[in-house]
Amino acid sequence: MTSGLRLINPEFLPDPKATLAAMIGLVTTGPIVGSGAGYGGANLLGHALTSATRVTLGFLIVVSIALPLGLLMAAVPAVERLLNPIVQLLRPIPPIAWTPLAILWFGTGIEAVLFAITIGVVWPLVISTVAGVSSASKVLIRAAAALGASPLQIYARVVFPASMPYLFTGLRLAFGMAWWMIIPAELIAAEKGLGYLILRAQDNQNTADVIVGIVAIAVVGFLFDWLFRRLQRWRYFSTGVTGSR
Amino acid sequence: MTQSRLQGMLWTAASLGGFLTIWWLVTDGLGIANTLLLPSPVAVAESIVHLAASPHLFSGDLYGGSLIGNVLISLGRVLAGFAISAVAGIALGLLIGTSPTLFALSDPALQLARQIPPISYIPLALIWFGLTETSIIFIIVAGAFWPIFLNTVAGIQATQPVLVRAASTLGATRQQLVLRVYLASALPQIFTGLRLSFGLAWSAVVAAELIGSSAGIGYLVMHARLIIATPDVIAGMLAIGAMGVVADMAFVAAERRIFVYRRR
Amino acid sequence: MGGTGPKPARAAPGDLPPVVARDVSCVFERRGAGAAIVALERIKLEVHDGEFLCVVGPSGCGKTTLLNLIAGFQQPTSGEVLFRGRTIKGPGAERGVVFQEHALFPWLTVRQNVAFGPTVRHLTQAQRRELADRYLDLVGLAGFSDLYPSEISGGMAQRVAIARALANEPEILLADEPFGALDVFTRTSMQRELDQIWQRTGKTIVFVTHSVEEAILLGDRVVVMTPHPGRIREIIPIDLPRPRSALDQPVVELARTILALLERRTEARVEGPRAE
Numbered sequence: 001m002t003s004g005l006r007l008i009n010p011e012f013l014p015d016p017k018a019t020l021a022a023m024i025g026l027v028t029t030g031p032i033v034g035s036g037a038g039y040g041g042a043n044l045l046g047h048a049l050t051s052a053t054r055v056t057l058g059f060l061i062v063v064s065i066a067l068p069l070g071l072l073m074a075a076v077p078a079v080e081r082l083l084n085p086i087v088q089l090l091r092p093i094p095p096i097a098w099t100p101l102a103i104l105w106f107g108t109g110i111e112a113v114l115f116a117i118t119i120g121v122v123w124p125l126v127i128s129t130v131a132g133v134s135s136a137s138k139v140l141i142r143a144a145a146a147l148g149a150s151p152l153q154i155y156a157r158v159v160f161p162a163s164m165p166y167l168f169t170g171l172r173l174a175f176g177m178a179w180w181m182i183i184p185a186e187l188i189a190a191e192k193g194l195g196y197l198i199l200r201a202q203d204n205q206n207t208a209d210v211i212v213g214i215v216a217i218a219v220v221g222f223l224f225d226w227l228f229r230r231l232q233r234w235r236y237f238s239t240g241v242t243g244s245r
Numbered sequence: 246m247t248q249s250r251l252q253g254m255l256w257t258a259a260s261l262g263g264f265l266t267i268w269w270l271v272t273d274g275l276g277i278a279n280t281l282l283l284p285s286p287v288a289v290a291e292s293i294v295h296l297a298a299s300p301h302l303f304s305g306d307l308y309g310g311s312l313i314g315n316v317l318i319s320l321g322r323v324l325a326g327f328a329i330s331a332v333a334g335i336a337l338g339l340l341i342g343t344s345p346t347l348f349a350l351s352d353p354a355l356q357l358a359r360q361i362p363p364i365s366y367i368p369l370a371l372i373w374f375g376l377t378e379t380s381i382i383f384i385i386v387a388g389a390f391w392p393i394f395l396n397t398v399a400g401i402q403a404t405q406p407v408l409v410r411a412a413s414t415l416g417a418t419r420q421q422l423v424l425r426v427y428l429a430s431a432l433p434q435i436f437t438g439l440r441l442s443f444g445l446a447w448s449a450v451v452a453a454e455l456i457g458s459s460a461g462i463g464y465l466v467m468h469a470r471l472i473i474a475t476p477d478v479i480a481g482m483l484a485i486g487a488m489g490v491v492a493d494m495a496f497v498a499a500e501r502r503i504f505v506y507r508r509r
Numbered sequence: 510m511g512g513t514g515p516k517p518a519r520a521a522p523g524d525l526p527p528v529v530a531r532d533v534s535c536v537f538e539r540r541g542a543g544a545a546i547v548a549l550e551r552i553k554l555e556v557h558d559g560e561f562l563c564v565v566g567p568s569g570c571g572k573t574t575l576l577n578l579i580a581g582f583q584q585p586t587s588g589e590v591l592f593r594g595r596t597i598k599g600p601g602a603e604r605g606v607v608f609q610e611h612a613l614f615p616w617l618t619v620r621q622n623v624a625f626g627p628t629v630r631h632l633t634q635a636q637r638r639e640l641a642d643r644y645l646d647l648v649g650l651a652g653f654s655d656l657y658p659s660e661i662s663g664g665m666a667q668r669v670a671i672a673r674a675l676a677n678e679p680e681i682l683l684a685d686e687p688f689g690a691l692d693v694f695t696r697t698s699m700q701r702e703l704d705q706i707w708q709r710t711g712k713t714i715v716f717v718t719h720s721v722e723e724a725i726l727l728g729d730r731v732v733v734m735t736p737h738p739g740r741i742r743e744i745i746p747i748d749l750p751r752p753r754s755a756l757d758q759p760v761v762e763l764a765r766t767i768l769a770l771l772e773r774r775t776e777a778r779v780e781g782p783r784a785e
Contacts, residue, residue: 081253082256082259082260083260084260085256085257085261086261086264089261089264092485092487093482093483093485093486093489094447094452094485094486094489095448096364096452096455097448097451097463097481097482098482100466100478101470101475101479101482103470104470105282105283180362180364183362183365184364184452184456187456194365195365198368202367205372207372210372211369213365213368214361214366214369217362218358219357221360221361221362222357405612407608408612410600410606410608410612411606411608411612411614412614413581414581414600414604414605414606414674415605415625415629416601416626416629425629429614429616430616505657506616506617507659
């Protein structure tokens with residue numbers, strides 16, 4: 001539709017054929033992590049993998065901090081009361097706003113990106129973890145207590161499994177946030193990855209490549225989300241408050 | 246004041262007090278950290294005062310204006326983008342939510358499109374619109390549109406069927422059903438979408454300004470980094486956070502007043 | 510699914526009967542499992558103006574399906590259901606409905622709910638207000654007009670639902686187990702109220718219930734239905750004076766008769782198919 005009539009300036013919306021060719025070109029130039037013309041030595045797949053790896057790494061870091069912290073806060077009210085004000089203070093600062101500080105502290109590069117993701121996503125994840133644990137049905141807890149379980153047993157065997165669906169959803173959303181963070185972080189602070197790719201494409205006024213990059217971002221984000229949803233179907237993650245699905 | 250509220254406030258004071266004390270100790274007190282990179286809380290406070298009290302709202306000074314001036318510029322952009330997103334989101338949401346066929350057709354594409362962080366549109370916006378206000382507003386809309394749209398669709402699809410039947414037996418036409426039942430029923434969820442969307446818009450404007458603008462709070466933070474005025478960077482970050490909180494509180498208060506019928 | 514819009518005229522003598530079901534069958538195909546469900550089989554029924562008609566039967570006898578057909582929420586697989594001689598194509602303001610869940614609009618006050626019908630039919634502000642107040646008064650809830658549905662009890666909500674349906678001045682009122690979700694005490698007082706409302710307004714009512722006792726207490730005629738397939742077993746006229754009580758001897762007798770009718774049908778099913 002956009003290729004026939006010259007109504008729309010080709011700069012605005014590139015010829016779909018050109019876009020498709022660009023996509024194929026970006027993917028197929030060289031072996032998977034081979035040379036990509038003008039994009040810092042990697043083709044589309046390479047950049048996508050870079051971004052995906054980074055976000056996964058960042059996510060794992062965030063989870064390893066936020067999950068134990070959240071569980072601790074939910075278990076010991078004193079800890080929650082002490083840490084909550086700090087969380088509430090820092091949470092409103094959008095992850096992207098941490099990027100300049102991250103660059104100041106770590107320079108441009110992967111460390112800054114990881115730091116920005118971590119500091120940005122940790123607060124919502126902590127909060128949703130605490131909320132998830134509190135959502136465990138009181139009835140189940142009382143039933144376990146009446147059966148003679150100790151507080152630790154109740155926490156491990158009842159509260160934790162019962163809050164799984166809520167927790168898992170929190171994890172999925174946190175990952176989505178991390179993915180949303182990786183692109184701007186790469187725009188500002190990196191020399192590889194999808195964020196970097198679309199910025200270079202824009203530098204070269206290459207609309208087709210920018211759109212390809214954006215589509216790739218959407219696809220990867222979608223794939224990750226789909227992965228989480230599939231995992232969530234696993235019984236353990238979805239038996240929740242009532243003990244059945 | 247009730248006892249639990251008093252207790253709550255004491256805990257908050259202890260928590261924040263402890264946090265600030267540790268921060269101060271690490272910087273000015275014991276000199277552990279490089280205060281160029283991690284300024285003491287005192288320096289940050291000074292910077293806030295200085296920036297906020299700057300006489301020139303929109304011009305001169307280091308950042309082309311005071312803290313408040315830049316915040317206002319960013320806020321203006323957010324409001325513009327938010328308004329556009331709200332109108333488009335609700336209108337399209339109504340359209341797609343009330344038509345099962347349209348929904349089935351568009352769902353796969355929409356599921357994909359919503360995964361795109363608004364920031365990714367920056368290069369595209371720069372090519373299309375250059376370094377202009379339109380660019381920034383475009384990015385805001387790219388992000389803020391989704392919560393409103395998705396929540397509108399979800400809210401409409403969650404309308405209880407018996408309410409639709411009841412309205413039909415009372416003589417409502419299709420158009421009346423859409424407006425008086427579907428839309429009315431979805432309103433609380435639409436409002437949630439608006440609240441989420443505003444927060445997102447705020448993030449988006451900061452990101453857009455960080456990358457490509459010469460005014461606004463995002464620009465202020467970016468420029469402060471370039472000249473390594475770290476207290477200003479932190480001051481800017483706090484201002485950004487504060488604005489987000491204020492906006493969210495406003496939404497929650499409005500929600501409570503408008504949706505009186507959900508009280509129980 | 511939309512309404513018919515303008516308010517129809519009142520019934521006059523010589524009018525065609527409000528509802529006629531002619532050879533109506535309603536069959537639901539079942540995916541995979543094989544045999545289709547015959548919700549209704551060759552139903553013949555005629556509703557008389559001004560009567561209180563009760564339809565009673567156990568689960569699966571098709572009474573709710575029959576009501577849905579009259580209300581216009583479903584279409585029959587064969588046969589036709591007519592309203593004043595014209596095929597019913599969808600819901601309409603001339604056939605008001607009271608549902609089991611009160612189905613009040615939670616975002617509107619009690620008065621706004623009752624005025625909903627007049628509002629969508631574009632009556633004037635004054636007319637709406639008059640109708641709403643009149644029917645709220647009829648159900649005894651005049652002082653609660655400005656409350657929201659979330660702030661009133663289940664029994665009160667159901668009364669509002671009745672007022673809402675009546676305020677639209679329909680020609681007939683359809684009720685689908687309206688008191689099924691209420692506790693016994695509320696239910697008994699609601700039965701008495703509906704009885705009085707019917708006597709005062711003279712509205713034609715088609716009332717579906719699974720309680721034999723309720724049907725006898727309220728109905729001029731009781732349509733007894735049996736399941737698998739859904740059929741009308743018998744239509745029993747009730748000539749007792751009102752108000753009736755569940756402890757009256759004639760009521761008890763009738764209940765016994767109807768229960769026997771329903772049981773015999775069940776026995777027939779257990780023994781094996783028998784020519785009807």
